[in-house]
Amino acid sequence: MTLINSKSRPKSPPTSALTWLRRNLFSTWYNSLLTLVSLWIVYLGGRGLLVWMFSQAQWTVLQANLRLFLVGRFPIDQIWRVWLVALIIVAVASFTAGIMQPHRRLAVGAGIVTACGLGIISLVKGQLSDVIWVLAMGGITILNLRLGPWSKARLPRSLLTRGLPILWFLTFFAVLWLLSGGLGLSSIETNIWQGLLLTVLTAVISIALSFPIGVLLALGRRSSLPVIRTLSVFYIEVVRGLPLIGILFIAGVMLPLILPSQVQLDSVLRAICGLTLFSAAYLAENVRGGLQSVPQGQTEAAKALGLNPVLVLGLVVLPQALRSVIPAIVGQFIGLFKDTSLLSIIGLVELTGISRSILAQPRFIGRHGEVYLFIGLLYWLFCYLMSMGSRRLERQLEGK
Amino acid sequence: MLKHRQKRWWRQPRIRGWLIQGLVLFIVGLAIVYFATNLVQNLQRLNLPFGFDFLWSKSGPSIGETLVEYSPTDNIAWAFGVALLNTLRVMILGIVFATLIGILVGVARLSDNWLVRKLATVYVETLRNFPLLLQLLFWYLAVFFKLPGFENRVQLPGPIFLSKNGVVFPWLQANAATMTWVVMVGLGSAIALLLWRYLIRQRIERGTTTPSWLWPLLLWTGVVGLAAVFTQDVPFVMTRPQVINDLVVEGGLQFTSEFSALLLGLTLYSAAFIAEIVRAGITSVSKGQWEAAQALGLKPTLMMRFVVFPQALRVIVPPLTSQYLNLAKNSSLAVAVGYPDIYYVASASLEETGRSVELVLLLMAIYLTISLIISTLMNLYNRSIQLVER
Numbered sequence: 001m002t003l004i005n006s007k008s009r010p011k012s013p014p015t016s017a018l019t020w021l022r023r024n025l026f027s028t029w030y031n032s033l034l035t036l037v038s039l040w041i042v043y044l045g046g047r048g049l050l051v052w053m054f055s056q057a058q059w060t061v062l063q064a065n066l067r068l069f070l071v072g073r074f075p076i077d078q079i080w081r082v083w084l085v086a087l088i089i090v091a092v093a094s095f096t097a098g099i100m101q102p103h104r105r106l107a108v109g110a111g112i113v114t115a116c117g118l119g120i121i122s123l124v125k126g127q128l129s130d131v132i133w134v135l136a137m138g139g140i141t142i143l144n145l146r147l148g149p150w151s152k153a154r155l156p157r158s159l160l161t162r163g164l165p166i167l168w169f170l171t172f173f174a175v176l177w178l179l180s181g182g183l184g185l186s187s188i189e190t191n192i193w194q195g196l197l198l199t200v201l202t203a204v205i206s207i208a209l210s211f212p213i214g215v216l217l218a219l220g221r222r223s224s225l226p227v228i229r230t231l232s233v234f235y236i237e238v239v240r241g242l243p244l245i246g247i248l249f250i251a252g253v254m255l256p257l258i259l260p261s262q263v264q265l266d267s268v269l270r271a272i273c274g275l276t277l278f279s280a281a282y283l284a285e286n287v288r289g290g291l292q293s294v295p296q297g298q299t300e301a302a303k304a305l306g307l308n309p310v311l312v313l314g315l316v317v318l319p320q321a322l323r324s325v326i327p328a329i330v331g332q333f334i335g336l337f338k339d340t341s342l343l344s345i346i347g348l349v350e351l352t353g354i355s356r357s358i359l360a361q362p363r364f365i366g367r368h369g370e371v372y373l374f375i376g377l378l379y380w381l382f383c384y385l386m387s388m389g390s391r392r393l394e395r396q397l398e399g400k
Numbered sequence: 401m402l403k404h405r406q407k408r409w410w411r412q413p414r415i416r417g418w419l420i421q422g423l424v425l426f427i428v429g430l431a432i433v434y435f436a437t438n439l440v441q442n443l444q445r446l447n448l449p450f451g452f453d454f455l456w457s458k459s460g461p462s463i464g465e466t467l468v469e470y471s472p473t474d475n476i477a478w479a480f481g482v483a484l485l486n487t488l489r490v491m492i493l494g495i496v497f498a499t500l501i502g503i504l505v506g507v508a509r510l511s512d513n514w515l516v517r518k519l520a521t522v523y524v525e526t527l528r529n530f531p532l533l534l535q536l537l538f539w540y541l542a543v544f545f546k547l548p549g550f551e552n553r554v555q556l557p558g559p560i561f562l563s564k565n566g567v568v569f570p571w572l573q574a575n576a577a578t579m580t581w582v583v584m585v586g587l588g589s590a591i592a593l594l595l596w597r598y599l600i601r602q603r604i605e606r607g608t609t610t611p612s613w614l615w616p617l618l619l620w621t622g623v624v625g626l627a628a629v630f631t632q633d634v635p636f637v638m639t640r641p642q643v644i645n646d647l648v649v650e651g652g653l654q655f656t657s658e659f660s661a662l663l664l665g666l667t668l669y670s671a672a673f674i675a676e677i678v679r680a681g682i683t684s685v686s687k688g689q690w691e692a693a694q695a696l697g698l699k700p701t702l703m704m705r706f707v708v709f710p711q712a713l714r715v716i717v718p719p720l721t722s723q724y725l726n727l728a729k730n731s732s733l734a735v736a737v738g739y740p741d742i743y744y745v746a747s748a749s750l751e752e753t754g755r756s757v758e759l760v761l762l763l764m765a766i767y768l769t770i771s772l773i774i775s776t777l778m779n780l781y782n783r784s785i786q787l788v789e790r
Contacts, residue, residue, distance in 0.1 A: 024514035029452040031513050038515040106416075108672060231428065238764075243729035243769035246763055253756040257436035257442045345533070345736055351492040352533060368542035376530045376538075383529055 055101075061364040062374050066124045069375065072194020072354055078186065081178045082131040082197065087140065093169050094141040098148015098166055100396050107145050114138030170209060182369065190268040196378060198350040202268070203337045206275035213276065214283025215322075219313070221284065222291055232284070239281035244339055248346050250272040271343050279336050286328040290321035323397050330390035334383045341379070351375050439757070452762075454755050455480075461748035463740040465656050476749055483745035484766065490662055490731045490741065493769070495724055502674025509679045520675065527672040533733055535669055538563040540661035540737040547657075550649075561641060561649065567660050569652035572636035581635035582625050587718045588623030590618035658739040662731070677723065681716035682708070713785050721778035728770055742766055 025035045033175050063360075071082050117134040152160065181187030181202070193201055199248070220232030239247065247268055251274030255265055265273070302316040344353035355371045360366060364371075443450060453507030460479035462472045467489065508520035527535070545564065553563040561568040571651065584754070599612040606679045627635075662719055685708050693707040734741040746763045750756060 024512070027512060034513050034516050036512070038519050041519065042515075054687055114472055135600040187695040206447055225417050225421050228424055231424070234712055238768065241725075241768045242764060243743070243767060245732045245735070249743070249747065249763065250760050252752070257756065258439050260438050261442060261445060285743070340734070343529040345733075352537070354532070366546070368538070368545075372538045372542060376534050379534070380529050 007071060007102035008021050025103050033178060036049055055127070055307065057370050058367060059370060061358065061367045061370055065358050065364075068195060068354055068358060069351065069378075071197045072192070074192060074197065075186065075188070078188065080129075081185070083130075085175050085178050087133065087137055088171060088352070090137045091140045091144060092167060095148055095332050096168075097392075098145045098150050099160060099164070100148075101392060103307040107142050108136055110141040113129060116143075123316070151273050159216070166191045172204075176205075187267065191266055192282055193268060196351050197344075198268070198348065199337075199340050200382070202272055202343065202348075203333075204351065205341050207336060209272070209276040210283055211281035212282035215318070217284035218287035218291060221288055236281045236284050239278060240285070244274075244278050245342050245345055247278045248342060251277070252346055266350060267274060269347070271346065271348055275336065280334070282335075284331065284333055286325050286332055289328065290323075290325035293324050294320045308347050326390055326394050326397070330386055334386050335397065337382060337386070339377060405462060418680060426585045430453075431618065438477055443757070446757075448755060450758075452758055454758070456755050457753075459752060461745055463745065464738070465659065465740055476753070478747070479745050480742070480762070480766075483740055483742045486739065487731055487734075487741040490659070490739070491728050493663055494666045494670065494727050494731065497663070498670035498674055498727060499720075501667060501671035503678050505671060505675035506678025506682070509675060510682060524672045525676050527669055528676075532665065532669050532730055533736055536665040536736055539665045540658065543659050544657040559581060561643075564657060566654060566656040566658075567651050568636055568641040568652050568654045570640045570651075575633065575649075577631035577633035578635055580631050584627035584630070588620045588627075591623070595619060609687045628641050650739075656739075658734075658737050661737050662734050662737055662739045663769060664734075666727060666730060670723060670730075673723050673726075674720065677716055678712075680719075681712040685711045694706040698706045709786065714787065717770065717778065718787060719784045721775060721782065722776065724774050725771055728769075728774055729767070 017201065026032045030341055048068065071079065074082060079225065094106075094110070096301065097103075114134060117138075118131060121130045177183060178185070179188065179193065179197075209222065217232050217236060219355050221229045221236065222234070223229050242250075248271060251270050252267065255273060259265070298320065299312055302312040307315065340350060340354040343350050344356060348355070355375050359368060359371055422686070455477040456475045458473055458475050460470070460472050460474050460476050463470055463479060463482055463486075465486065466482050467485045468482060470478065505520045505523055508516050509524070511517050546564055546565070547564050550561075550563040550565050553561045555561055558570055585725075593616070596612060596616040599610070599615065602608055603610075603612055639651040641649050641654075643649050689707055689711065690703070694705040700706065731741060733741040735744045735747065738744075742763065746759050752757050755760075
């Protein structure tokens with residue numbers, strides 16, 4: 001028996017702007033006071049920001065140094081390799097997006113981003129080749145957003161679900177090959193990776209390397225074998241008790257000492273080792289949370305089917321565990337991406353480091369506000385893209 | 401007749417477990433031996449001895465800002481002590497201020513007031529999404545460094561002086577009576593608190609209606625009054641900063657711009673995370689609990705005190721602990737703004753002495769100890785507020 005019929009519930013009266021104001025901003029005397037104080041803060045902050053942006057800030061520091069910010073001192077005759085890497089990543093990403101969730105808005109967004117790219121190139125007086133690269137990226141995105149649904153309709157589903165991870169895997173190595181050289185390309189030392197390029201590369205490589213280590217550590221911590229459990233707990237807790245800058249210090253100082261003297265690791269590789277070891281410990285804790293969320297019955301059912309322990313983990317437990325901790329893992333990767341800024345303290349020239357050397361140029365002394373705002377926005381953009389991608393991925397996996 | 405099939409010996413779980421553990425131990429041991437041999441060889445090749453006696457050599461690194469007496473002719477061990485004090489100063493002040501601001505912003509995010517809610521959201525989302533290092537550099541180089549020199553200082557009422565050199569503000573200074581005052585006030589507060597809790601329990605158990613705050617307050621006033629009678633003096637003297645000439649300022653408390661930038665950046669960044677934790681904690685208390693408290697006729701203050709707050713605290717404390725640990729670890733970014741903390745002194749000593757292995761071990765030991773202390777204290781507190789089930 002329902003006492004209240006939802007249809008007979010009285011409609012809330014239409015709200016006018018005035019009643020909205022009264023209800024949300026001036027309901028009591030102290031609310032009115034709070035509103036006035038907040039308005040004052042907004043006014044002061046907003047006015048200060050606008051005055052600074054339009055009359056005091058000098059944005060030429062960005063215009064003149066855009067290339068340095070993005071790729072550092074990458075050799076100019078090899079710059080096509082960076083463009084090609086960007087093109088490949090955009091192509092694979094847009095193809096994936098086209099298969100997962102083709103959306104008209106994505107194509108519109110790609111158009112807008114292309115237009116912005118062209119605008120920026122004209123602002124910094126780029127070359128014709130830059131324009132062609134940007135146009136190619138925009139074109140291939142829009143093409144792939146059509147190609148995705150088309151191939152989804154024609155190709156078997158299993159090929160796509162197996163093929164996409166393999167495609168990304170191959171992309172990772174193709175990118176590494178293009179940027180470091182060898183096999184027919186002139187080799188580029190990792191010391192020359194700088195700017196945003198270095199930030200993205202160190203983050204992505206450390207994330208990729210820390211993933212298997214983190215999963216193994218999480219399994220080790222849940223293991224019933226005391227030796228393995230103790231070793232995993234020891235590693236995880238020691239690393240989590242130290243600050244990242246301390247770990248980078250340790251990696252920078254200790255790695256050359258504990259490796260044979262013939263092996264020479266440059267500072268970028270040492271930093272990647274440090275980031276990987278650091279990130280693996282935190283990842284292990286996240287994965288452990290996921291493992292705990294898989295009910296015991298799943299393991300028992302898988303065993304009852306006669307699967308051996310490795311298959312129980314690989315086919316039943318891990319897929320469920322990892323799916324449930326995607327948000328936590330992406331959150332951690334976002335944190336790692338922001339943490340790569342610490343590499344500038346140990347002397348790497350990534351985004352924060354290159355801004356330091358740009359600010360040391362006599363022409364641009366004292367332009368800290370402009371530069372930090374710009375690179376802050378770059379960091380923010382990448383973090384935002386990552387969290388958007390994770391939400392898409394989550395929705396996709398739930399829909400299965 | 402069924403034949404009992406014995407599993408082959410290497411497939412028995414127990415034996416297999418031992419085998420796997422033995423294998424793992426063997427590999428880890430092998431790796432350690434390999435790295436240790438390389439380490440010994442490399443140290444020999446570089447002609448570096450191993451040992452902690454270098455800590456007592458009288459050639460400490462120069463430290464710009466200290467709480468106690470220190471000069472570069474003191475030994476390195478003392479330099480570490482000075483740096484530890486600097487680190488602890490940032491950590492403790494940072495934890496206190498970040499908690500206060502975090503609670504304020506977290507509550508503001510749940511405010512009825514639309515504008516306050518939005519402002520708090522903007523604060524949280526902005527500060528959480530920019531790298532901390534960038535924020536520290538911003539506060540140091542784009543804010544404090546842009547201030548005028550001390551001769552053209554900005555004067556705020558107080559007087560508070562703002563300049564490139566840092567902040568100077570009025571502060572309390574101890575006098576002869578301070579110790580007595582502190583002891584008496586502490587004693588009075590402790591007794592009053594115990595009495596108050598006793599009266600509250602009486603009130604809950606017996607339903608007595610006497611106001612529980614009256615007697616403790618009277619008692620406290622009495623004890624503090626005794627302190628005044630004993631000492632016949634005020635507990636503190638307020639010292640205001642006074643400019644002697646255009647270079648020297650006396651009195652008041654002085655924060656250098658490095659310390660101020662570090663404290664400000666760390667506090668505001670951590671407060672954004674704490675605000676989210678506080679918000680999640682308060683929203684986790686179900687609506688039924690509020691309604692039940694109202695139905696019992698509790699006043700809003702009592703409702704917060706006895707119903708909502710204890711339950712929210714259970715959700716808040718575990719993630720708060722990890723935020724405190726993060727703040728403690730993040731204080732090592734002090735090196736970016738040139739504030740001499742532990743990491744700064746360790747890397748400066750490395751440049752002077754080249755004793756990398758010992759310094760790495762020392763650095764690890766200090767940070768692990770600090771992390772351990774924070775998490776132990778917070779876990780004790782956490783245990784004291786958890787729900788006691790039958």
